Amino acid sequence: VEVCHAMVHGGPFPATSDSRTTSVGSAAIFRFLRPVCYQALPQGLLPEPLRDGNPWGVTRLVDGKREP
DSSP, rough: OOOOOOGGOOTTTOOOSSSSSSSSSTTHHHHHHHOOOOOOGGGGSOOOOGGOOOOOOOOOETTTTOOO
């Protein structure tokens, strides 16, 4: 199963048990995602993609502005 917009469905149980999400497709990310916030953490303790300079080139929001 591919995680893409075309795969989103809200079929009968057990396909989904929550009407706000789906078990497949891009909406499934919200069902299994665990949001984490790092605030005032030293650079050495941050995961590498989140450090200053964005060494992995991950698209992210910093102070409300999209990077890179």
